[in-house]
Amino acid sequence: MTKWLEEHTPKLVLAPSFIAILVFVYGFIAWTAWVSLTRSRLLPRYEIEGFIQYERLFDSPRWDTALNNLFIFGLLFILIAMFLGLILAILLDQNIRTEGAIRTIYLYPMALSMIVTGTAWKWILNPGLGIEAMVRSWGFEDFTFDWLVNPEMAIYTVVLAAIWQSSGFVMALFLAGLRSVDGEIIKAAQVDGIPTWRVYTAIIIPSMAPIFLSAFIVLSHLAIKSFDLVIALTGGGPGYATDLPATYMYAMAFSRGDIGQAASSAMIMMMVVFAIVVPYLYSELRSKDG
Amino acid sequence: MADLSMTQGVRQSQASKIALRWLLYSLLVLFALFYLMPLFVMITTSLKSLDEIRTGDLIALPREVTFDAWSTAWSSACTGIQCEGVRPYFWNSVLIAIPAVAISTLLGAMNGYVVAQWRFRGANIIFSLMLFGCFIPFQVVLLPMARTLGIMGIAGTIPGLIFVHVIYGLGFTTLFFRNFYVSIPAELTKAAKVDGAGFFRIFWSIFLPLSLPIIVVTVIWQFTQIWNDFLFGVSFSQAGTQPVTVALNNIVNSTTGVKEYNVDMAAAIIAALPTLFVYVVAGKYFIRGLTAGSVKG
Amino acid sequence: MSPILEINNLYKNYGSTEILKDINVSIEPGDFLVLVGPSGCGKSTLLNCIAGLEPITSGSLKIGGQDMTHVSPKDRDIAMVFQSYALYPTMSVAKNITFGMKVRGVDQATQERKLAQVAQQLQIEPLLNRRPGQLSGGQRQRVAMGRALVRDPKLFLFDEPLSNLDAKLRVEMRTEIKALHHNLGASMVYVTHDQIEAMTLATKIVVMKGGVIQQIGSPSEIYNRPANLFVADFMGSPAMNLIPAKVRKNGAGTHIEITRKDGVPIVLTDTKTENLPEDVILGVRPEDIADPAVRIGGHAQEAECLIDMVEPAGADTFAVMQLGGKHVTARLHAETTARPGQLQKLAFDLGKVSYFAPDTGLRLN
Structure with missing residues (x-):
């Protein structure tokens, strides 16, 4: 008995966590998947009826807006945050004396809650007293900057705030990548008389491909999960103009009482995440096993 | 002759180097301002009175520092029907x-x-x-x-x-x-x-x-x-x-x-x-x- | 006296791969057993099996006459020194050495007495309050030894303990381990890939390859009478020359015919060898090909060899030539007259040669 216990202690220690993950992650995904195939409304029902919820979902103009927004938001957020992060990392890589302090400033938004970020930008961007009012008070009476309340432009305020929050983090990733490039290669290039900008474009940046991939994965993951920022900044509005799948799902689940729609939209979100993350994680785990 | 042109070349590249450094640091400072601005606005706004906010400038320092907003936020702001602050x-x-x-x-x-x-x-x-x-x-x-x-x-x-x-x-x-x-x-x-x-x-x-x-x-x-x-x-x-x-x-x-x-x-x-x-x-x-x-x- | 360690028909598989195949070894108390072989030959796995750190798939294992096949490491009465020393990084040297006793509930006074004794024996008293991170490689090695010694076990296990030291320190520690074995009279199992370490330390050597034991024997048996081509090639530096040769029976003796680089064969006559097949591999150690003036004896056979290269190495000079299509090294004295590109008369000591079958690689004589 003690011998058996001795041999199986590691498994027994891991078991509770593993079972919890099995039930609360995989079991719950299965539950949501199941319910998304039923006619559930206010209460869940368990008779499978096929893909009616998904049909309803894709017929809904609000979901359509949410998906469109996710596309615009995701694309701009990822591209700009990566570009900005890379530029900042390269700028900071030039033997800057105050690097530590500057890095701290660029990165602190990452420590904030999205709700705080949303609250701050909501105040800065509000046309009545924010930037618009400020510039007008400087004498530019016709200046307008009303993105926050303009249904056409409101989604870009979400992009702006999200970039403000996350680009410093991308910079930290890239900076670590730049520092890990073999110094001898750079020295060899300098001896060959290759100008600095070519060293970056031809040698350093191509060798950072894995970091670009990581940054892309993290940012797209953040984009798809974005919920709090929209809630705090625009509340999904004006109207539904800045709805994202995450806010759509939440509205269906907790204010509309439409469990079927909530489940099916959650499943779509999960499929998008998995389509991006699973191949990445799979290759990471495989390469590590070797 | 040769020496002279050499030193001139060096001097020129020295000058452009210093200019580049300046450009670099101003860019870095500009970005630092972008990241700091919301925090700065948050802090100054929280120290202003509502009147000053309505009449004043978004990025201006408070004319009169008041901690009233902080005590309200902490203990009496309304989160719906309750008004106990955060x-x-x-x-x-x-x-x-x-x-x-x-x-x-x-x-x-x-x-x-x-x-x-x-x-x-x-x-x-x-x-x-x-x-x-x-x-x-x-x-x-x-x-x-x-x-x-x-x-x-x-x-x-x-x-x-x-x-x-x-x-x-x-x-x-x-x-x-x-x-x-x-x-x-x-x-x-x-x-x-x-x-x-x-x-x-x-x-x-x-x-x-x-x-x-x-x-x-x-x-x-x-x-x-x-x-x-x-x-x-x-x-x-x-x-x-x-x-x-x-x-x-x-x-x-x-x-x-x-x-x-x-x-x-x-x-x-x-x-x-x-x-x-x-x-x-x-x-x-x-x-x-x-x-x-x-x-x- | 019963063997201190006895391994019978041990097999070890990882999934469907066989790591160890039919291992049978036993050693007497006081033996110094060295497991030697190239990396991946299974020697470290075998040591881990002896320690009980790896379960074995089938077979049995006895330590001190007791069946230990399914006993956990702590109850096997063993101590082990690891390649990386595996010192506990957050404990002082003293705590490292006494940790095992503390776990086993040995009383404080005994712990201190034994610690003092071992520290004195290994001359590490000044280090007792330091952390492993503050020690040099050689000092860490000593502490690891101390941790094993304090246990006073039936069997000491060493897993390549010297391979992380620089060359000079390695030789010093090798001598020290040998002295330790001599003074303690303890039984030890020692894993290494270094055949010189194996030769100098062992009372008994096990040569392994691909999870299979190739030969078990005393260092001189292994060196002088290798059981197969692998052992012949692996043990000794420079390696044994393995020369393809033809055998011709001729009255009382046997002619051994070897092709020289220029096409002219050299013929050696072995008077005592009988029953050899026509094709053999002749195994001869470099020191058994010598200047005729040095090597004069009953079995010495002279032959003219075409020298390709001469490599002076201080005490000796190595001459490299091509025989039977292989590079052959001869160990000559420093003042040899051999010159590259010239014919040189060399003496082959046929009393010490080995013959191997080219197909099976097994020893014939």
């Missing part, structure tokens, strides 16, 4: 975060120790499944979790939120400790086994004393995640048990009465203070957690 919710967040961080870190340490040092058949698959669990969008578990918490009788309670944060934090905490312990040679465990130590003894006497850096990283990561959480907080709490992020959102978006921007800003800073404090004090570990959480391994 104070009770701040303490809710503390009550949620401390046990959730402690439990998930401890479990993660044990799990990581097993996965890294006591490999058994199937351990890798179990670890992969736990890791994939980190990446699901939590929307997919919201509905069944709400029902489960109800069945367990902890719906809308602080223990319920602790439970949720522990469960969905496990993947990351396990990952952190696993990656740390994997770099410790397996011979250490073997030597301790020959010395007669068992599973828990080896963990307690040898691995735990080594783990301070990774414990700090994990605690900071978990604390930031849980403190800043909004989705679980807004989904699984009720009037008295909301965390500070939910309360802040309610204050900002409450439609009753006059909009008090200075109170909003003060409340936002209060909600941000604990994680900002951690970032300032232990930024190195904070960044390490961020990068460890994104670049696997």
Whole structure:
């Protein structure tokens, strides 16, 4: 008995966590998947009826807006945050004396809650007293900057705030990548008389491909999960103009009482995440096993 | 002649170098201003009176510093029908975060120790499944979790939120400790086994004393995640048990009465203070957690 | 006296891969057994099986006459020194050495007495309060030895303990381990990939390859009478020359015919060898091909060899030539007259040669 216990202690220690993950992650995904195939409304029902919820979902103009927004938001957020992060990392890589302090400033938004970020930008961007009012008070009476309340432009305020929050983090990733490039290669290039900008474009940046991939994965993951920022900044509005799948799902689940729609939209979100993350994680785990 | 043109060339490149340096530093300062501006605006706004906000400039320093907004935000701002400020919710967040961080870190340490040092058949698959669990969008578990918490009788309670944060934090905490312990040679465990130590003894006497850096990283990561959480907080709490992020959102978006921007800003800073404090004090570990959480391994 | 360690028909599989196949070894008390072989030959796995750190798939294992096949490491009465030393990084040297006793509940006074004794024996008293991180490689090695010594076990296990030291220190520690074995009279099992370490330390050597034991024997048996081509090639530096040769029976003796680089064969006559097949591989150690003036004896056979290269190495000079299509090294004295490109008369000591079958690689004589 003690011998058996001795041999199986590691498994027994891991078991509770593993079972919890099995039930609360995989079991719950299965539950949501199941319910998304039923006619559930206010209460869940368990008779499978096929893909009616998904049909309803894709017929809904609000979901359509949410998906469109996710596309615009995701694309701009990822591209700009990566570009900005890379530029900042390269700028900071030039033997800057105050690097530590500057890095701290660029990165602190990452420590904030999205709700705080949303609250701050909501105040800065509000046309009545924010930037618009400020510039007008400087004498530019016709200046307008009303993105926050303009249904056409409101989604870009979400992009702006999200970039403000996350680009410093991308910079930290890239900076670590730049520092890990073999110094001898750079020295060899300098001896060959290759100008600095070519060293970056031809040698350093191509060798950072894995970091670009990581940054892309993290940012797209953040984009798809974005919920709090929209809630705090625009509340999904004006109207539904800045709805994202995450806010759509939440509205269906907790204010509309439409469990079927909530489940099916959650499943779509999960499929998008998995389509991006699973191949990445799979290759990471495989390469590590070797 | 040749010498002269040489020195001229050097001088010219010297001058352009200095110009480039200037350009570089001004760019860096410009970006620093971009990142600092919202914090600056938040702080100055929170120190102004409402009158000054209406008449003054967004980025102007307060003409008259007043802490009224702070005391209102802390103890009497309205989060809907209640008007007790963010104070009770701040303490809710503390009550949620401390046990959730402690439990998930401890479990993660044990799990990581097993996965890294006591490999058994199937351990890798179990670890992969736990890791994939980190990446699901939590929307997919919201509905069944709400029902489960109800069945367990902890719906809308602080223990319920602790439970949720522990469960969905496990993947990351396990990952952190696993990656740390994997770099410790397996011979250490073997030597301790020959010395007669068992599973828990080896963990307690040898691995735990080594783990301070990774414990700090994990605690900071978990604390930031849980403190800043909004989705679980807004989904699984009720009037008295909301965390500070939910309360802040309610204050900002409450439609009753006059909009008090200075109170909003003060409340936002209060909600941000604990994680900002951690970032300032232990930024190195904070960044390490961020990068460890994104670049696997 | 019963063997201190006895391994019978031990097999070890990882999934469907066989790591160790039919291992049978036994050693007497006081033996110094060295497991030697190239990396991946299974020698470290075998040591881990003896320690109980790896379960074995089938077979049995006895230590001190007791069946230990399924006993956990702590109850096997063994101590082990690891390649990386595996010192507990957060404990002082003293705590490292006494940790095992503490776990087993040995009383404080005994712990201190034994610690003092071992510290004195290994001359590490000044280090007792330091952390492993503050020690040099050689000092860590000593502490690891101390941790094993304090246990006073039936069997000491060493897993390549010297491979992380620089060359000079390695030789010093080798001598010290040998002295330790001599003074303690303890039984030891020692894993190494370094055949010189094996030769200098062992009373008994096990040569392994691909999870299979190739030969068990005393250092001189292994060196002088290798059981097959692998052992012949692996043990000794420079390696034994393995020269393809033809055998022609001729009255009382046997002619061994070897092709020289220029096509002219050299013929050696072995008077005592009988029953050799027509094709053999002749195994001859470099020191058994010598200047005729040095090597004069009953079995010495002279032959003219075409020298390709001469490599002076201080005490000796190595001459390299091509025989039977292989590079052959001869160990000549420093003042040899051999010059590259010239014919040189060399003496082959046929009393010490080995013959191997080219197909099976097994020893014939």
